[in-house]
Structure formats: C-alpha cells, structure tokens
Amino acid sequence: MSKPPLLHLENLKKYFRVKEGWGKVRYIHAVESAPLDIEWGETLGLVGESGCGKTTLGRTILRLYQPSSGKIFFKGEDITQVNMLPYRRKMQIIFQDPSSSLNPRMTVGEIVGEALDIHKLASSRGERKERIEALLERVGLNSEQANRYPHEFSGGQQQRIGIARALAVEPEFIVCDEPVSALDVSIQSQIVNMLEDMQAELGLTYLFIAHDISVVRHISRRIAVMYLGCVVELAESYELYKNPLHPYTRSLLQAVPIPDPDLTRARKREILAGEIPSPMDSPPGCRFNTLCPQAKQQCAQAAPELREAAPGHRVACHLFSE
Ligand SMILES: Nc1ncnc2c1ncn2[C@@H]1O[C@H](COP(=O)(O)OP(=O)(O)OP(=O)(O)O)[C@@H](O)[C@H]1O
Numbered sequence: 001m002s003k004p005p006l007l008h009l010e011n012l013k014k015y016f017r018v019k020e021g022w023g024k025v026r027y028i029h030a031v032e033s034a035p036l037d038i039e040w041g042e043t044l045g046l047v048g049e050s051g052c053g054k055t056t057l058g059r060t061i062l063r064l065y066q067p068s069s070g071k072i073f074f075k076g077e078d079i080t081q082v083n084m085l086p087y088r089r090k091m092q093i094i095f096q097d098p099s100s101s102l103n104p105r106m107t108v109g110e111i112v113g114e115a116l117d118i119h120k121l122a123s124s125r126g127e128r129k130e131r132i133e134a135l136l137e138r139v140g141l142n143s144e145q146a147n148r149y150p151h152e153f154s155g156g157q158q159q160r161i162g163i164a165r166a167l168a169v170e171p172e173f174i175v176c177d178e179p180v181s182a183l184d185v186s187i188q189s190q191i192v193n194m195l196e197d198m199q200a201e202l203g204l205t206y207l208f209i210a211h212d213i214s215v216v217r218h219i220s221r222r223i224a225v226m227y228l229g230c231v232v233e234l235a236e237s238y239e240l241y242k243n244p245l246h247p248y249t250r251s252l253l254q255a256v257p258i259p260d261p262d263l264t265r266a267r268k269r270e271i272l273a274g275e276i277p278s279p280m281d282s283p284p285g286c287r288f289n290t291l292c293p294q295a296k297q298q299c300a301q302a303a304p305e306l307r308e309a310a311p312g313h314r315v316a317c318h319l320f321s322e
Pocket residue numbers: 016017018028030048049050051052053054055056057211279
C-alpha cells in the first residue's frame with residue numbers, strides 16, 4: 001500500500017454558531033469545502049481575502065477548533081475525535097500577530113521551556129536550559145536573551161520566539177498563519193528564508209497561509225485558493241500563477257500590485273465590482289456566482305466540485321466541468 005499523505009481532509013466543515021436577538025441562532029459557514037491533501041515535506045500555500053476562512057481551516061486541522069463535521073487524517077490516522085495531546089507535539093502553529101501570541105508575563109526562556117515541559121522533553125534542568133538556548137540560537141536570537149520578556153523584542157524577534165516555541169517540540173507539521181503579515185517588508189524575507197531553511201533541515205511540512213499569492217508563490221510547491229469557506233482552485237505554484245482558471249483566482253492575481261501605474265489602472269477595471277457576501281448568507285450554488293463576470297444560470301443553482309481540469313490542476317467552477 002502506498003504511504004498516505006501527511007494530512008488528508010474529508011468533507012471537513014466548520015460552522016460557528018452566533019446568537020442574534022430574540023433567541024435566533026445563525027451559523028457562519030467559515031469552512032464549507034476544503035478537500036485537501038498535504039504531502040510529506042511540502043509547503044502548501046493557502047490564499048484568499050480576509051474572512052474567507054483560512055485561519056479557521058488551519059485551526060480546525062489542528063483541532064484547536066472542533067470540526068462541525070467531516071474528518072481529519074494525520075499520517076493515515078483519523079484524529080477527528082482523539083485526545084490531541086500526543087499529536088500536539090507533531091502539529092504546531094505559528095500565529096499572525098507575534099506580540100499577542102506570547103504571554104507578556106513569561107520570559108522568553110519560560111515560553112519556550114513550557115512547550116518542553118508539557119511534553120516532558122527534557123530530563124534535567126541542565127538539558128532543559130541547553131535546549132532552550134539551542135532553540136533561541138536556531139531562530140537567530142541570542143541565548144542570553146532567555147531571561148527577557150516579549151515586550152523587550154521587536155516584532156521580527158517576537159516572531160522568532162514564536163517559531164522557537166513551535167520548534168521546541170520537534171513538530172512534523174506547522175500551520176504558518178500569516179507569520180509575516182504583521183512585520184516590516186524588510187524583515188519578512190528574513191523570516192520566510194529561515195522557515196524555508198528549517199524545512200530543508202528538519203523535513204517539516206507547512207500549511208502556509210497568506211492574503212496575497214505573491215507572498216506564498218516562491219515558497220509553496222502548491223497553492224490552494226479559498227473563497228467564502230471553499231477551496232476554489234488548487235495547483236502547483238508556477239502553474240497557478242501562469243494559468244489561473246477560476247475567475248476568482250484571476251481577479252486575485254489582477255489585484256497583485258504592478259509597478260506601472262497605467263497598467264495598474266487598466267487592470268483595475270477588470271477587478272470585480274461588488275461586495276463579497278457574508279459567510280452567514282452565502283449565495284446558493286457557486287458561492288462566487290454573485291460576483292463572477294462569467295456566471296451562467298447553472299452557477300446559481302449547484303455548487304461546483306473541485307475537479308481536475310488539467311493534470312495536477314483542480315478547479316471548482318462550472319466553466320470547467322463539462
Ligand atoms: N471564533 C469565531 N466565532 C465566530 N465567528 C468566527 C470565529 N472565528 C472566525 N469567525 C468568522 O469566520 C469567518 C472566517 O474567519 P477567519 O478568521 O477564518 O478568516 P481568515 O481568512 O483567516 O481572515 P484574515 O485574512 O482576516 O485572517 C469570518 O466570517 C469570521 O468572522
């Protein structure tokens with residue numbers, strides 16, 4: 001039997017229950033359709049606009065949110081209902097906002113050491129100290145900084161602390177949830193390069209979340225594009241960039257800034273007019289049909305499935321389903 005993918009999602013859905021006045025309850029369909037596999041050692045980029053469900057998907061995969069339905073398989077094992085403690089070691093997350101993800105009352109050494117303690121990864125105080133120092137050095141910090149508090153560090157350094165904390169437990173899979181969005185452009189590439197080096201050295205697998213395709217383009221082997229809770233396109237990074245099929249992906253790529261102002265203006269005209277519907281009142285059929293310039297009657301009636309349109313290139317769009 002061939003080896004299962006590192007991660008396999010089966011009909012995974014995450015709805016949030018929200019109370020409205022008069023005892024009325026409604027549901028936000030944050031993750032509706034994400035039939036993804038993540039292969040061992042790859043970086044899968046996940047892109048889409050704010051609110052499309054990227055963080056919810058990342059957190060649901062790690063069971064930080066309990067799925068509403070569907071299944072998560074890690075190395076072929078169904079982890080949807082299991083006690084996650086043994087898996088927490090293998091599956092980690094790096095957060096978007098480093099300052100709010102670090103406990104301000106703990107020193108950097110305590111933050112990194114806590115991960116070691118939870119999983120009993122150091123047998124003596126000496127070993128614990130050595131491991132903390134090695135981890136801080138691994139992420140480009142000074143081991144003498146272990147006694148300092150998070151607020152004494154810059155944003156980029158705080159993100160390095162968050163990475164050291166994730167690395168402490170020797171994970172195999174890391175959800176990188178927009179790990180550089182809050183940082184200066186000059187720092188972003190340093191952190192991205194470090195994550196890439198660590199991946200090569202330690203054989204890590206990443207789900208790398210970003211708003212913008214240009215951030216994940218170079219580091220991802222494949223990219224998944226998400227719109228209103230649904231993965232609408234999935235392809236190898238170069239292929240997606242060169243040959244985007246879904247009208248939504250095409251509009252995202254047109255929104256990538258280009259240095260020539262005339263060209264930017266010309267392209268802007270092609271960008272979609274109108275507001276993205278709320279995930280509480282998603283339109284029936286294809287969720288993109290209300291904004292899609294190429295929508296047909298069928299698009300408002302039935303939701304398209306993510307299907308292979310070319311080898312390794314999948315798209316959820318009726319234009320490609322014939
Ligand atoms: N804990 C929660 N309770 C209720 N609704 C939530 C919760 N978390 C997220 N949502 C809603 O689910 C939808 C998806 O949110 P999510 O944070 O996953 O989007 P995102 O793609 O990560 O956005 P961003 O790019 O801004 O980080 C949004 O409509 C959001 O308001």
